[in-house]
Amino acid sequence: MLDINFIRENQDKVKEAIKHKQLEGTVDVDEVLALDKDYITLLQEVEELRASRNKLTDAIAHAATTQRLALIEEASVIKKELTELEPKLTALKEELDAKLLWIPNIPAEDVPVGEGEDQNVVLRQEGELPSFEFTPKDHMELGEALAMIDTQRGAKIGGFRGYFLANTGTQLHRAILQYALDFLRQKDFTIMEVPWLVKPEHFIGTGYFPWGEEDHYSVQDGLALIGTAEVSLTSYYADEVLAENDLPVCLAGISPCYRREVGSYGKDTKGVFRVHQFTKVEQVVLLPEGEELSRQWHEKLLSNAEEFLKSLDLPYQIKLMCTGDMGASQRKKYDIETWFPAQRTYRETHSDSYFLDFQARRLNMKYKTKKGEVKYINTLNNTLAASPRLLAAVMENYQEEDGSIRVPNVLQSYMNGLEIIR
């Protein structure tokens, strides 16, 4: 959520952001500002009435009995007016707040303007692509041959995009995730198991709702299944006021992630690349305000993920996302794409964003500065490891001609010392 004062004073910037983020038609800034104006006008009217009522009730309390009746009579008139105006005020405020939820964050200055993924910018590529003296197989072919992945029965039991992992498949998947958790533990992140079912207000708070409601599964008790641990982790201190000394807060969460993937029916139907349920280790950082600081940490979270991928010897590229391909609440976003040899291309495995106070305003999450001022926290997050997508990347990059798969050095201790899967 943007500060209403900011919207009043920077209408053009807000309109431009809506246009550049391809959100035209979802919200009308002029309409919001008109509502805001009506609200303030009515608010002032109501507050004046309340002021006179307060004066009268005070007078009644101190008046002689003989004068009381007349004063009460007078107060009743004001009461009647307030009874009429107050519900209007509430309704106006609700309408305004609901519309404000649709106003996106403003992209940072260095985010390229673009309509979609074609305008994203590759910043650099890291790691040496593996060279195979044979045609590399995709993870599905490898996984079936080694009995690591079973999507046939996955679909039979879990429907479209369902999957089972088995034996070394289960082990390697869990090794990646446990290694990721240990990796962040060493970097002084607090590693957390988080609620997977979360109240809608925290999806709104983190900026997934209202925009992405149809991408989520909701359950009959009014909760929804998280698509990322970010939702639970970023909301952890919602409605609280932290001390400045508590910051930065570095949280790492592991959780299943549920995604309906409604817009992608025909895409990536083979294997376990795009599934409705996967597991992810996520980094979330809470900071004091300041764009420079957020930008430093944005790079730091990126380098955490890079260090992780390098330790696994996986080649990747960094993409700077253009305005049209970033989330409504994000200020700037990098994707890391990891090399998938069978597809001969880099595919998204990580997403690194910062938000300034956009999420914290929605979550009512503040901190008190050393001087005693209360300010909104700034938030960021990045993936560290999402699997089975990363499992697929490891399998494809580490395959041998005979269809076996080497276990990356850093994962061997998580696999009882196993060096090769055959």
Place this chain on the structure above:
RNA sequence: GGAGGGUUGGCAGAGUGGCCUAAUGCAGCGGUUUGCUAAACCGCGCCCGCUUUUGUGGGCUCACAGGUUCGAAUCCUGUACCCUCCGCCA
């Protein structure tokens, strides 16, 4: 699923219709005073307007939402959450 108890500022804790504009204590931060430190004293949330450094007037705030009343922390109804017990359960 059932029964009972509870929720007051950062924390503790008083307050059962009108000097509650929420006592008191503790902590933190800022300020005043001051050789230094300490002590003492003053202040501390949110919203709106006017001034826009300061300031100033008003409104709101006792879990949340309604209701009763001229007036609600206080009375009534509903909801959420916490605690205890019964039932069920990995």
